[in-house]
Amino acid sequence: MTRTLVDEHYPLDPHTIPSSWVLTTVGDALPDIRSGYSASEHNMEKRGILHLRPGNLDRNGRLDVSQAKYVPDSLDALRITTGDVAFNNTNSPELVGKTAPVTIEATWGFSNHITRIRPGPGLSNVFVAHQLHYLWMTGYFRHRCTHYVNQASISATTLADTVPFIVPPTEDQLRINSELEVHFARLDQTVASLERAKANEKDYRNALLAAAYRGTLLPAPSEPVTGDTAESNSGEEYLEELLRLRRARWEEAQLAVFAAKGEKPKNDAWKQRYPEPFAPSEELSTPLPAGWTWATLDQLSDATQPITYGVVQLGETMDGGVPTLRSSDVRRLRIDLGSVKRISPRIAESYQRTILQEDDVLVTIRGTMGGVASVPRKCAGFNISREVARIVPLDRAASALMAMLIAAPTSQVWLKNHAHGIAYTGVNIEDLRKLPLPIPPPAEQHRIVADLSRLFEKADLSARSIAVGLAEAPALRMELLRKAFTGALFPPSSTAVSADELVKSLRQHATAQKSKAAAERKDSTKMVRRQKQGAPTELPRRSLLLVLSEAKSPLKPDALFREAGFNEEVVDEFFTELRELEKQKKIVQDRDAHGEPRLKVSP
Structure with missing residues (x-):
């Protein structure tokens, strides 16, 4: 890849990358890139198949399926499995690009707001996810996504053809994973300790206030108050x-x-x-x-x-x-x-x-x-x-x-x-x-306020130190990742198979998988609901304004995307047309009782 794709928003200096590593594009190293499918009906009772969604990817680049939604198993044949990478392609602008590896046993469906990346032989899905999530953490994807109303997206094509990707030899990838795992474990322990200290600090303040309320904050005076304060003793x-x-x-x-x-x-x-x-x-x-x-x-x-x-x-x-x-x-x-x-x-x-x-x-x-x-x-x-x-x-x-x-x-x-x-x-x-x-009594009032103020001042200092530590944690995580992708965590291996050879091998693997991927893509476009209605699996493209004008009620963006005949390969075109209609004030966006966006023709 020519280095012209590395623009001012790319957080890494190409000249700091070890000479034995290869700088290419995501699509060159990872050609098997697919977006998922939408599902209007879902449940949380585990009926059907787990449907991976953006909310299942956290800000630390990990999967959390504790609150997962499920959809009918027959809705679509496309699956994300162990060894894949989940990339959040549509969300609010600050969240587009969250990435996580699938490291647990899984055979799931996945939303059209998730892009599945399937690494070829010699590429670690954990390494791939670390690198893409690092780009998200630095804000890189905010400059690469297409914006519309209050959402943004990155199509599979944009991700594949325009996002730089660093490929080290497999041995170096695995060593990077191992080093990051150790460092992240220590960082997570530190953050957990700070979170506990933060909770304890709140409990400490409550305990002080409770003691003041009960009159046990101060020791009882050894002798009665006399003099000027005696009149209101x-x-x-x-x-x-x-x-x-x-x-x-x-x-x-x-x-x-x-x-x-x-x-x-x-x-x-x-x-x-x-x-x-x-x-x-x-x-x-x-x-x-x-x-x-x-x-x-x-x-x-x-x-x-x-x-x-x-x-x-x-x-x-x-x-x-x-x-x-x-x-x-x-x-x-x-x-x-x-x-x-x-x-x-x-x-x-x-x-x-x-x-x-x-x-x-x-x-x-x-x-x-x-x-x-x-x-x-x-x-x-x-x-x-x-x-x-x-x-x-x-x-x-x-x-x-x-x-x-x-x-x-x-x-x-x-x-x-x-x-x-x-x-x-x-x-x-x-x-x-x-x-x-x-x-x-008045004399005790002044002592209570003075003592509480002094103790709260110490607690404030502690709270500020905790807040600084928690605020620095993401920056430390980013710095570890930056070092990982510039070869600064450890000296690159001199005995590993070269990254050039690995990239050539990945291209050959991609060619061999082309026919298989084409067949899978064809299967993924089938929708059970449309088959039952006797409708074709792929609708002809129609004007978004026309679809909205014919709709009996406002449509969710996903439904409009589907009804207008768009697919994941042309998602940018969908958002471009939608944004233009919004600029022309021909459509408006409302929200339903659950806060979900709904689109309709302007009155």
Whole structure:
């Protein structure tokens, strides 16, 4: 092969390939390349034959048939077996090109979104799969595939004729496989350890929050607190002060309303309108330390700014608009500012009640549950969506503690048990007001927040190290593969049969198998459903627009492909015609209840 096929997207430098190896095309080394067949009816009860699909190829280049689908055995004669290679030819652009070897005992059918590659004598299917999957990992196939709507594909012809392929002698292939197996096993063990550490880190945070909630995070004080804090020495006394403050603020606000109207209250009857907070009414099983008490969120929040949710309809994103936090932005004890939506100031002004101030507390009550955070200064002036509740603490100094206690496992279980709905669950504001929280004495509150913050900071450092390790794993895997295909894993063998001789042998084998492959191709086009209906096995080519206009309902891309008379040899032509119709806005794409695409003529 001339090296002109090696473009700027090809991740390997041809000049680094050992001189005893051969650089050719996939089709030259592997001429037996076939795409599979579609099946509209399938099951997961293992009735019929396993039908290999793109979802059965993972991102590490391995097969996973634990969730495989099955189709009638008689649907098509084409099979993928032990020793073959499965290549994902159609998927979203970032997934086209996933490749895996078939190394287990198998005689399966395979989807038209899978291309079967059958190596000839002297070529290892594991080596072939490693090389093609490496190209996928580097993003090479994103530049080689044909794009349409939200999918992309690589036809068997494009794969065979335009994708470079490196052929080492068989001995070197097998040694590469062996070396990679050892390195990958070590890498997999490391990744598994990091995943366990990540899970343990989450458990550790939960344990810290649970200890804070139960009052066991800190050792009991050796002597009673005196001095300036003695006036609110216990949690009960602290709560009583807050309840007095709650009423006083409300009355002050009501008097301000009278004054704004130029009126004075004639008597104290107006005080009867004070919204008494919910008190803990449930039998709480968690024992509390001496000096602690129970309170509800309602008792701890400002009656003049009651607990409420935010903007119901956010509208379109507006550059320079008001940042508005959604449930996806409010995480456990932090706010993620990475993708905050900005909304029209006109819409935000209608929700003055949820314009945030520093030290407010936010709780997700719809959508992504479990989020709770104290509002930092940089988020003052933001608004929130209806998925998020705003709590204004009477004691803003206790904002961080309130968020920590709501984030504790006991509180999260309580909220989950009081959620309503099936597909879209949520907690009502009235129920949220009733959430019980343990209240420590003020002096302990500060110690708990300080200790939790310190321990969480250490956990954050550990989490970042784990995240870095997990993020580096794919890069390490790619680097091992790069070394494998440039001869850097070990010195190439000097005694092996030359790669030139191997390629010649593969070409001779391909010629000998030509008639057999032609017969198999003819068999693979037979479809039992069409035979039963007396229809021909191959339909004449028809306009996609005509087929869609005649269809009684929107068609899946697979069905349109089949009904219009296309086959795997001309899949590029199918996507080209489809893309052109989409550009001309003659067809539109919908999705069914399962998220599957459906095509129809534009209205």
